[in-house]
Amino acid sequence: MELQTLTYLVVGASFALYIGIAIWSRAGSTRDFYVAGGGVHPIANGMATAADWMSAASFISMAGMIAFMGYGGSVFLMGWTGGFVILALLLAPYLRKYGKFTVPEFIGDRFYSRTARVVAVICLIICSVTYVIGQMKGIGVAFSRFLEVDYGTGLLVGMCIVFFYAVLGGMKGITYTQIAQYCVLIMAYTIPAIFISLQLTANPIPQLGLGGTLAGTDTYLLEKLDLIVQDLGFHEYTTDFRLSGLNMFAYTASLMIGTAGLPHVIIRFFTVPKVRDARSSAGWALLFIAILYTTAPAVAGMARLNLMQTIEPVPGEYLVYEERPQWFRNWEKTGLLAFADKNGDGRVQYSADPDVNEMVTVDNDIIVLANPEIAQLPNWVIALVAAGGLAAALSTAAGLLLAIASAISHDLLKGMIAPGISERAELRASRLAMAAAILGAGYLGFNPPGFAAGTVALAFGLAASSIFPALMMGIFSSRVSKEGAVAGMVAGIGVTLFYVFQHMGIMFIPSTAFLGGMPPNWFLGIEPNAFGAVGALVNFAVALAVSRFTAAPPASVRELVEHIRVPAGASAARDH
Amino acid sequence: MWLALRRLRWARRVAATPLQACWRQPLPDRHRDWRAGSFLVCDGEMSSLDPARGELLSLGWVAIANGAIELASARHQLLASERGVGHSATIHQITDRDLADAPAPATAMAALLQAAAGRVLVFHHARLDLAYLNRLSHRLYGAPLLLPVVDTLELERARQQRRGHPIPAAALTLQACRARYGLPAHGAHNALLDALATAELLLAQIAHRSNRRGRT
């Protein structure tokens, strides 16, 4: 069967599966269901959390980043894994004990201030929209490839589908749909990896294959890769730092602490009824996430090797352009892969030197999607990857859009601007907000500030500089006052946005960047995407300073803060 | 009005036929209350759904006067067939033997026209029945029937459209229409029983229309 038909079939089947599960679980009333069954198993819930967690950035972009940046690309791996641990251990239990479902609710209550709440809402909306841009980029890439159209058209199609998916409720909240999504996603990621690992190293486990020797030889895979990339003038794959040690640290930290503030993830911890279940499902979720995250470096390394060997099958002998494989042609249609014959020899020269390099565009995001094609895997595997990528991108995008729509229509409109608004008007407002968010994110997706993971990193940076410090101080300090918290959040996100805009353009429109994206202009050599960590420090400093000069929080709030730091079990013991 | 003008055109041809006698009766007044109006509800069984190929095998009718069906007026007429019933027998259960001593179509037609005089004809899916009747009328009298006609199927379609309901074809069968008014199922494929079923449907349709007007 032809690849495109097969792709439609597999993508269609996977969506039919999600919708089918959604309808099935709606029809069989969960009321009856619960009485009989008594809740969802932590393993199931862990899978659902993992599906929520893994976005287009994780699925599509991370391996691409690692493939092209080598070791430097692993900041995402470390950042996100660490972030999940911080969230699960440091924040979720306390927020849960505090009894507030959303982050703005917590901040508004803890800092006894509507202003604080509104600032938190606005920060969250900014982060979420930025995050959605990343997802839109991923969706655009996936659709442009599978519809064989250019990226812009793919993005438009994706926007429409995301809108309908979100209006339908994103099929979320139904744990079993998300379990299905996780299964599709992880299969789509690991099956090609296993195949390629077998091909290259004869070891079916990609994680081991990456560290193993090439099939039939004594050469280690990474050694070979280092050799090839250095031949072409790139940095050595395994030691390629991202700019500087400090930058890498800041980047990782920013991703790590930014994780906490994103609304769609933290809520997952509150939808489990018991604290104990929440902990064990967080553990399972970490395991399920780790399956993908540990596979990513293997996928990256092997894909890079395959790509290099396709272009330069024999050292010094480059691929003849007219003999390029089908996947090359397909990706050329999307505009995400482009070749320019600079020396006119009809061969594809790939080099780190921009003057010699003839692969003028190689978008990082195509790596995971093109990987099975490059490795000449069977068509159904390629189709499966498409389904997985869309599952990851759509579910995350829809979840975030719903959260944005609710924040705008409920927290801002009904909560602040027009309290007496009717439910019908509120619902209409939320639809409008959702459409506006999609349009906005879509527009910025046309003018992307970077590949999907880069944009997402920015979202995490913004969350890191605004929400995370406020949450931490809210939980762990009873001294921080509302003035401190508001000033801190505004300062944190302000500094970060300013830094990002001055280097990447206002609203990421490159022509408005007044300092340009040039590394020499970077503060301490820290790139904009990593600046969230600095913003967070600013936030902490400003908040603590302002709190020192303003009135302490009321006694009731201070008591509450002391109370939530006592573990739940201990308080129960004391009550009896 | 229009009907009267069209009749003029054919007037000479139908001289001294039962059709002319029928036309002599005044046309029912459109503006009068339906309760006083009288209808003749008809149904026919044919040997084919294609008027060009099939024949009319039987006719059934029943009259409505003063808002009630008068069973006394009910008639069932078989028509002598030239070509036989063919496969259609499975539907209407009329066999060639039944038709063996049936009267000539002219007799049945004359009886129908006599009953229809001064009445509005009613059919469910009038197009089909009228096609047959008009062909027959042409053959016998050289002119189409040109009688006022109501189609319960069209009434129902209009009603559903007014309410914005989508109308699948199956929703307009006699059975489905009747079900919508809570009328009992009727299984027979017999011209008279079908006519009776159509008559009941018409009563229900009229009752619901005038009822709604009454309310608003």
Added chain:
Amino acid sequence: MADFLRQTLPFQELPAAALEEALSALRISYHVQGSILEAASPHPGLRIVRSGAVDLRDRDNTLLDRLGEGESFVVGGPDSSQHPARAIVIEDALLYLLPAATFHRLRQQNRAFDRHFSSQRSRHLRRAARHRPPGNALQQKLRDSMSTALLTVAGSDSVQSVARAMAKRRVSSALVLENDRLAGIVTDRDLRVRCVAEALPSSTPVAAIMTPNPETIDAGSSLFDTLLLMTRRGYHHLPVTEDGRLAGMITTSDLILARQDDPVYLVQHISRQDSAAGIRNLLTGLPQLVLQWQQADMRAQQVSRILTAITDAVTVRLIQLAEAKLGPAPAAWCWTAFGSQARAEQLLGADQDNGMILADDAAPEHAPWFAALAQEVCAGLNLCGYPYCNGEVMATTDSWRQPLARWQDTVRRWTASPSPAAVMRVSIFFDLRAIYGDAGLCTALQATMLQQASNNTIFLAALAANVLDSRPPLGIFRRFVVERDGEHRDAVDLKKRGVLPLTDIARLHSLAHRIEAVNTEERLQALARERHLAMGDSRNLADALHCIQQQRLQQQCRQLLRGDKPDNFLNPRGLPTMAREQLRDAFTIIDQAQAALRLTYRAGLD
């Protein structure tokens, strides 16, 4: 044609010739819901219901019978006590009319045919008797309403001892007997007017102030005659004799109470019963009463308020009886109703949801008393037609019979970890109302609930998830989503898919905003008053509730009439168009309220 009609119509008995005659006389007409056929209407005769349904009523508009397909009736006629005066079409009906002249002729000519209709008529009458309310109350015999526990005294007894005896027995009159013969009657009024006002000493013999040789009435008289006599003479008390012997006493308040069909008096009657069996007997007529109320166009929410008041009265009486048996309570406590009884939203067939809140100082050794009381009362309720709760939400369950502090702990535990089971319980438990005992305990518990719930948005989110689980039964393009199979195929569960989601929505908002009201309508009003809901939304939800409850009540009444057990399933196809559209609107409102709820309490996330 003849065969067809023979099968369809009750003409099997007719010979062919007569059948032909009947057929040619038949007239078929169609009548929309609400049409009325009266004796005076044109075309008298036998009407056969081909489809639809018709109510027959007599001159007093009492329902005689309800006819369906294949049954026949004659409106008016020579003897109006046996023939209905009016027929009202309650479901669009196709009627076959056999004109009177033909009908009578056929009956004269055919005995079998005649018998068919005679027997049918007697069946009507039997049914009419069954449907007739327990008679016109005033036609009942005095015997059934008089009190037989008489206070009799001797004429020589002092006024004071008589007064003391009256006070002890809590009666307002005493009969003075002389040689077993009724010599006079003393009433409160006599004591006041003839003794105290005249400053007679308390040792005065009662014979001096009694009304001698009072008028009496026979126990076989009707209440109507009694009432007539008493009002004409201005009596408040009247001794009753049976075969010339003194048998009882009737008072004006007894007469009022005799009107059993009035809910107020039913409640009073309940409080006078001294056994569960007695209460059960009183309640046997309850479905019939509901039917009457519905036919008298009483609105559903009034009906449910009255039904709840009756349940309350039954509960209170059962508790009093149990207390009388077990002795006084060893500690303060409160009997609490949950769920629909607490919300005053019961309809027929409600099961019991109740619990006990004990004061914190109730000692462990007191536990058996409370357990025994719970046992007694719940068993009594079960006997009276309020079946045991499937979910064990009853005072007999230990976890629903706890001291206040433990209850409050339970509330805290549930709010802290809203497991599905807890959320399920909460939806019953957070609607509560004190029925008997120390209402302060109930108020304190409710205050804890509201405080815990309103502070904890994670808990509210879990509740919201539960609310969103039961969607109103509307599919794409607002089509009704009906049960696919099983006993209730093609029907909609009005309670589960309509009333429950709606009450859930009101409860959730109330918990979030600390509204103390429990009744759904009052909750909605309070929410609008305190500006948590737009006025329009609040009214829409209240209207939706009324609409669904009304349909539910009507459906239950239809089922009662058919002799079925009332449930909550309704086939929307069977409804008139208008009612169906209203129901659709009601469900749409619920759907929208749920969407808004998702936005508010679950941050729009699912």
